[in-house]
Amino acid sequence: MTYVAPDLEALENAFEMAVRAPSIHNTQPWIWRPTTAGIELFADTRRQLSVTDSTRRSLLVSCGATLHHLRVALSASGWASTVEYFPDRSAPDHLATVRTVRQHPSESRIDQAAAIPLRRTDRRHYVPQSIPVGHMRSLATQVGSFGAVIRQVPAPMLPLLAAPMLRAAGLHETDPGYQGEIMAWSGRNRITDGVPSRNVPTAPLAGNVPVRSFADPALEEPADRPDGAQWLVLGTPHDDRRAQLRAGEAVSALLLTATHLGLATSVQTEALGIAETRQEIRSGLLHDCAYPQAMIRVGWRPENSTPLSATPRRPVAEMLAA
């Protein structure tokens, strides 16, 4: 495909949307570089969480999410794209090059693009209301196009998720390196990145599966509401860097589709940062057939629930390479 660079307006809009992607602790660990050969994506390893994410797996998943956000936004402006993954063997942090061509957007791309500014990580409780099979099928189709699968965890199997999550939380509680990263990247002290207090509920979820704790929670939430979320495990058949990056695209596609369908979502990955607890999830819930890349709570918020405010982002100029 010959590379036809998108017009400036489409490109600027795509970068504005790409920075809205979810990322581990809202680290935004990516660098974008528009060149005459394509739009290049690099890992910003200076923003790696070296204890929480020592293997950089979550960093790559986060970069996959921004890659998907960028492509969705371009597509909605009439620019379809192809991706060359890891185009330069001598530059391992060069994750992808995106090349565009003029093409009318599909309806689903327009829906996903419209969901970008609306999507939030919603850590509050969800109501106990089932999700239509058709919705689940749409989510599965989305992740399938990136070589990933989702497993919906039925209620009787939730202890197989809860046990490793609880173990990981226990190990992290006494790990000063992990706690240092929580203090540095959440609470009231970050302006353009990190997980703000206002997005973290004051009361822990009254569900069976524990979720990651952050500093200084300030989002008022009643303590006794049972959590009706469905838990999904997103997995990939391989666990190399390409599979992890594409898993991030799959996560993004799932979250944007869910948002479009009116569902609330929250990615939860604490147990995947420790090899043993990740393996427990792989064998307990994915039968050793796929590698877990993210757990996602999905469900419905109560009617008339207050919308969450957006988490902050760095200005686009800061994520563009000089």
Ligand SMILES: Cc1cc2nc3c(=O)[nH]c(=O)nc-3n(C[C@H](O)[C@H](O)[C@H](O)COP(=O)(O)O)c2cc1C
């Ligand atoms: C790879 C990855 C891992 C994440 N892990 C967690 C997690 O364990 N717990 C959590 O509450 N949020 C998690 N998140 C959500 C981020 O904290 C969230 O995307 C970020 O704070 C930005 O907020 P937003 O999603 O509302 O835009 C994760 C996101 C990604 C992409």
